[in-house]
Amino acid sequence: MMNLKPSFARKLDKSGCSPLHLAVEKNNTDFVSTMLGLDHGLVSVKGKNGITPFLALVSKGNVDLVVECLRRYPECIQDVSVKGQNALHLAVTNDRFEVLQVLTGWIQRKVQRNSIETRILNKKDLSCDTALHLAAYKKDLKAVQLLLECRLVKRNKVNGDGLTTLDILRAAGGMCLDLEHNLVKSGCKEAASMPKSKKRSDFLKSPLTFWTYCSTVMTRLRSNISNESRGVFLIVCTLIITATYQTALQPPGGVHQSNDENAGSVVMNQTFFILVFVTNTIGFSCALFYTFCLLPPQSLFTLIWFSWIGTSLCVSYALSMAVISPHPMVFLSATMAFFLLFPLFLLWEFFFKRWHKTHRKVRVVSEQTEPRFSCFDCCVILCCFDCCYNTITASYP
Template sequence: MITRFDGSFSKLPGNPSPSPKVHFLAFAPKLPFSTLKSPIISLKLSSMDPRLEQAAESGSIDDLYALIDENPYILENIEAVPFVTTPLHEAAASGNIPFAKEMLNLKPSFARKLNTSGCSPLHLAAYMDENEFVLRMLWFDGSLARVKGRNGITPFLLMVSRGNTDLVAECLLTSPECIQDETVDCQNALHLAVIHDRFEVLQVLTGWIQRMSQINAYSIEDRVLNGLDFNLNTPLHLVASKNDHQMAKLLLECRLVQRNQVNGDGLTFFDIFKTQGQSDAGGDLRSQGPRVVREDLDLEQVATKTGCKVAASLPRPKTKFEILKSPFTFWTLFSTFMRRLRTDTSDEARGVFLIVCTLIITATYQTALQPPGGVHQSDDANTGSVVMKQTFFILLWISNTTGFACALLYTFFLIPLGSMFASWFRWIGTSLCISYALAVAVISPHPLVFLSATFAFFLLIALYILLEAFLQQWRKHESVAPEIRLSWFWKD
């Protein structure tokens, strides 16, 4: 049987109502920059036994097993073909859930099989609006939403383009990784939602992205919100080109959206928004109604408040070759040293070092709170200060503060770069240093002197480590090694 249909996305706003006798066994989404030459596809069934085709269409499990009894290799022969229409494709197009579940029990691999038009069974069910069938398939295996079909389109991306918010939400819950999928044109779900004017779907997607708690959720959120297609357009650029105020405000509210990203034409969101607004008005704002003008002004105010700028006002970013050929500075050497230190430390060693540093921080901080020998308990001027002699206290203060500061700094070095906890630890470490300095000052014979000295000591230790790292890296670039060494710890 041969059937023809227009598989372009121009029909997506409406709900298709095909005859139950017609088999939509291919879909060819006509996306922007698509490689398809013609949206009219000739749909041919595979050389599947017509009786098996009829059984799948009618959902007769008894007929299926009668055919298996007649030819036990009937399903194996279909599976051996790389691209073929399977009984599961037929069941998906017809929405026969019991037959599909039986087929999945017999041949789970059919769920990922593509027909000659690049469609999996889930693609067909999504295109035919067989929502219950799609849900059952997702409950069976959530990763089926990520099966790449023609043009790299997954069932999830197809549901986004069709605007089915319920199925989009179900896909995100059963397969959270599907938010990272892209077409062959490097368009992710946000690009497609903008292209096909799916505002509610865009709300679902941005809501999910900002609520993610999976591994690397922060980097995934940044990568999806600021994904670049082949023209280096982010979803925000596409929104500006469509002059959609609702979508623009929604994306601008996302905190990780790069508002001043430059696209392939060297334009930012603000550039495109202003140009598009003027072209829609024919160069005359008075030709637009007062409501449209007010909306444009409101969006411009929102864009300005969120830091949107035109490309001309942005500093020219350095290219990769300019960065690589730039001369070495102190901070370049130090950052290289720190990256190598983190890279050379294995996860097992990092865990051991963190435990050791934690014990050192705890012991040194406890010493500051409860010094050896205790404190004076009398009511005179020495109440609360240490009992030990001042010379011993100075030695204890130097050694204890050195251990505390070094352990705290090394703990910071061991924390992975880019993690959210790294920024938190700066504040935690700073607060702990202030508490330590105050604790030492309270028990010292001269509080103000030791308070100032403790803060100065922290700075000296940090500067010493920075200088040592700089000299160690600098020696590697010198033809003759210097005779003077600052460090007692590192060996050449």
């Protein structure tokens, strides 16, 4: 029948059960294993009250078949009933401690494209209770300790009754002082001592701050670009980073040899080196900054990872330019200043001006135009920089 009409295996009878539901109910493990081999997705067919065969196996405590379901169809861990309860809730409710051990161990070891560890471990049902709350209500101290050992379990979540796990255990009684001390030591708190979380409406009614505006604009820029365009721009930025970093390692004209008094420094004229240094550092900084902006907005780990790599690359670039420069300490300081001032300049030029323009108050008395950062200002800043540089380098022999 499965070969001729595979959809029959997903049909429900009058009682809301599929063939796999009935096999689980009758403890026919051989039939369940055979059906899983033919169609992995059958374990997530919703029956009466939203119970899937996988959730039914969890409730019955069949550890071997639970493991087989997780191995063949990992997405079944996200199944929930009409009450909003997932496999962890049902394992705690039905006193299936061994199944709970298997589920928590699998969730913490499973590597998927999108991490589901936090979402599954802290899932709330329709009563706003997590699996940890249910274990505390049942005074199942073994289940409480097992869940608290999970790295991403939020132990101070407040349920629908306004209670945390520690409040529930204290109200239930029968908790020894050692266990209470260990819970407090592990970070469990009372609901009264927890800071009150702001409502979403309060957040939306609050005035828009500058940093919130920057974050919103950056997220929009990342989200509006297509994956094809992002890939092309990232390749271009990578080539620019490679070319500019190679200039720091192998400057035009080479460096003085070891038998020279200026061994290791560039051969080119100092004026030309300053021009190469400024333009190359600007290109390197822009490429790194644009690469950071083009990273996907959903990948927070990738952004943190790139920040560490980008910082290390900037330090390496600054040291490389300082080694080949005529005055190492001066150029090292100038390079680091470039890396610090360039993002601040972009924040000022792109974000702050737009934010100030959209949030400034209407001036009724005077209609003066907003001061602009003109070319004359740029020339004055460059002249000041040149004077400061000449003053510093004048002290070197």
